[in-house]
Amino acid sequence: MTSQPQHNYWGYDSAPGIPTVYSLTDSGSIRVLWALEDLVEKGLLESYNLKAFERSKTTAKAPESMKEGFRLGTAPILTVSPASAPDEPPTPFVEGRLILQFLSDHYAKGLWDSPAPEDQARNVFFQEFAGTTVSTLTSLTLTMDLIPEATPWPLKPLVKLLFVPLMSVFKGKLVVPFKFLEDTLSEDKPWFGGAKLGLADFCMIFPLDTCVARRYFDAAKYPKVAQWHKTVHEMPTYQRAVKKMGEYNGIKS
Template sequence: MITLHHLNNSRSQRILWLLEELGLEYNIEFYERDPKTILAPDSLKRVHPLGKSPIITDKQTSITLAESGAIIEYLIDTYGEQFKAPKEQHWNNVYWLHFAEGSLMPPMVMRLVFTKMKQSPMPFFIKPIARMLADKVLSMFIDPNNKRNLEYVESHLSQNKYFCGDQVTAADFQMSFPLEASVARGMIREDNYPHTYEYVKRFQARDAYKRGLEKGGEYDYA
């Protein structure tokens, strides 16, 4: 039996969607973020030393695995023949699978951190300096990188229904989180990235995705 260690409002939603697509029997262990720090509870460190979600354990193969990309590869490799990319799409699938956490997520997380920094409480005489520094990093580095990444995704999705053509593959599960989070935050809209926006609506309309959403509880990005 597979157990998914699931944190509210997290990348773990990707795995729920995949588990539902695979039609596997599984348990969910729920973990709640600390409302102040938004960090995961320490109990997650008992499952894996880094204490980040998602993590799966699979009794059948005695494996405990973290990193959503690795989990997606494991599940598809072990149980999901139907989601394996066709041979000619293999490297395309590998590329987008890595792009999600390797290139797309970092400047998105930085945007969140620097935007939060501007709003956090601090002595009044530091506020203008902190704000100026944050704005400079945002405008010089973070925003241009996010824009370039999203334009690249948009151009790919203007020609492809899913990341590897007509078929859902590992790349789609992995790309779903940063893209739907960007829709929820207003970075991706119908008027600026129409194909990416449509793509997000397309996978969110799948029955398995909806079932995963129902089972996972609190998730602000759908």
């Protein structure tokens, strides 16, 4: 191996050792923290190292120090060296879905897999659906929502006049994917991964948490999705993940 291993590629015959996760407040790091807590609770991972960072109070950006984990400095980041050679330069893994897949491949021992081919396909589909359709529409809606909030007072009324209607348009576009998610869940398959918790559920939590916190989501219209969300929030593994993040959806833990 070179002194700078290729990111998102595990080039060792040895199993990975104790991972380090770089987490940022109010970010998609929640997906990886929740997954790591689940692995620890199930006894599949002894522990993990946490480097928690706070967003700038003025710009909401990640600090430059996050680039220690990976040059882009965007959360989440996971770094790990081989268990047999802990002093080797750690390999960085970035992009939440890819980090989750790495954890599944190297630590989970089938914990989040389903024996049913239909659920396997469903799990893959909803990982992609969460990261593209739901996350994209949520991000666009949130952007239109936050710009007026961040605008200085003299310009705020004018900016609100422009952006509030745009926010409403994007918020309306969330109705179709929400209805699709609602129709997908059932008593037999209460998880987006199918009959059991899967990677799709970890992927889905961040955009849905954002939609619930910002009131883009109407629980009365989508009771099965609301129940899924409630179930996740009641899980000790999720609660520990939120606490370790430090601040999530503007609420300090």
